[in-house]
Amino acid sequence: MTNIRRVKKEMKSYKRLKLFIENSQKIAIISHINPEADAIGSSLALLHFIHSIKKDVVGVNKTGVPENLKFLPGAGKIRSAIPPDSDLYVIVDTASLERTGFKISKNRNTPTIVNIDHHITNDGFGDINIIDPNASATAVLIFRFLNSINFPLNKEIMMNIYAGIYEDTGGFSYQNTNAECFKIAEKMVNKGLNPSYVARMLKEEVPARKYLLLGEALSTLKIYPEIKTATMFVRMDMKKKFGASWEDTDGFVDYAKSIRGIKVGLLFNEREDGSIKVSMRSKDDVDISLIAKEFGGGGHRNAAGFELKKEEAKNIKWYEREIFKRLKTAVK
Template sequence: MSHPLFLSKMDSDIFAPVVDEIERGKRFLVVSHVNPEGDAVGSLLGLALALRGIGKDVVAFLEDEVPDVCRFLPGSGTIVHSLDGVEPVDCTFAVDCGQIERLGEDFVRFNGRGRLVNLDHHKTNDEFGDINIVLPGASAAGEIVYDLLKAARIPINADVATNLYVAIHTDTGSFRYASATPEAFRKAGELVSLGADPWDVSRNVYESYPAKRFEALSMVLSTLETVSEGRIAVLKVTLDMLKKVGGGKDIVDGFVNYARAIKGVEVGVLFRECGPDEYKVSLRSKGNIDVSGVAKSFGGGGHPHASGFNISGEFGEVKQKVLDALRKAIKEGLRS
């Protein structure tokens, strides 16, 4: 199978040790982070299906369920959520994950991981692998998987292409974010020529929401408040709201973007209650404001414009702490 674009020597060199692992190994494990989204699922399945395509034995593992909008992805039915009884593998690929703990308890406990290859684009990645390919310039882990497959001369069929296209499409916010580089567009274009269907993807990812998502949205939007002269917009999701609409936590995925979408707002923040005095905080920023440092200071991580963390405490105090940190980040960002 020929590959559409010439890969520069430098790119292939980066992947040479990983290509070695693929050539040497028979059994592989591919894993990604808890609370998986499009890039986690797409890059995981893209790699798993491609390796299966060249006759490798591949276990695809996610600790958490595949989100509804990713269930249409080819191969998603083959993902396992437990490693109990799984035979040791020669090599494990972790994709789209900055910290080993984020791969889930089951993986951290698993004794048979073999050589661990870390393929990621989070600048907060702590290089936990035996081999680490961390490229913060990549829009999505899916881009890195794509380059790896080309470096290894592994065929990319329509199913693999669809997964990698979704990875890039979702992580660039449908090619709206600064991460939507010429490279991201170029790779997405190649993936379309290899069989990814943009309308089919859009219909499944963005136009197949359950009605209860919109019931939840109307409740969550009613909590909207702006602070710091309109520079920060805050939304809150309570367990009560989720209970009322009868939805899981992924029913509110992406709602934080509505907070950021307001004119004049530099940072959108969403507090999601996940237990008594327990909150998952999502941060989204615009322009020069980098919220990944704020997330890291609270023990989380992510990207400059999209990051998050968990925090415990009484809501008023938690909110105050987070807003103080964000005001600082905004001040620094507006100065730079």
């Protein structure tokens, strides 16, 4: 699809989204479990807009807002359950219905679903699908929508959009960073956004337990030069030792990826129920999204992951070997 055709199709979808919002009575904005700044920021930016036009709207995340994102305007309005009388679901930054953590089945009784996302592995589950894998963050799509209807951005909306873009581009350093990111940031800074405040709250207000846990995790670091891969493990006993939680491991996988000569970083992160989240990050042209999808997960070309249930996690060494086999082909 050419860029012009994509833009025309997207603009048509934005018009439909606006109509659905205006004609709905109860709107639920839903994001994926264990969210990061793009999921929460996109949800809250959209929530502020819908609230401003006097519609009944609620933000929903089954696992709640992480501690480091509670500074975002409106974060306290995020609930953990979907209101049963909702007649419109707007699902953001979520590649599949399963990733919401809720049992949402599509049938004639299901509310209309709008799917807004930038994951290349998104399965197009919505009645309206606004998906652009070339967008650096879902927050970019929220900005495009608000811009398309000429909605004036306030500081609350701008802070949430900027947080989403900043997080998903690694502070404008990842390979998905493009000119559009900087243009959006420029527009918002010119309108009064304080980018240094958002960056500080995301990266410089870190609890000590996170760095203590990081030290333990780094002690598990292993290098596999033949496939240019580095791995790290975080076990539950390590988290309990420092009173750390799941969200304290955010960003750990980047330490494995950042080693000179390494192209892929893997983090095996154990949960309380015995399951393991496998986070994958890569450099350059190494596409790890297809590997993640093969194991039931998904994500982006250079940032993806999947989950192993408790029974599967017992065979972690087998999964590790299978990942390595696929990396031999992916890493050239």
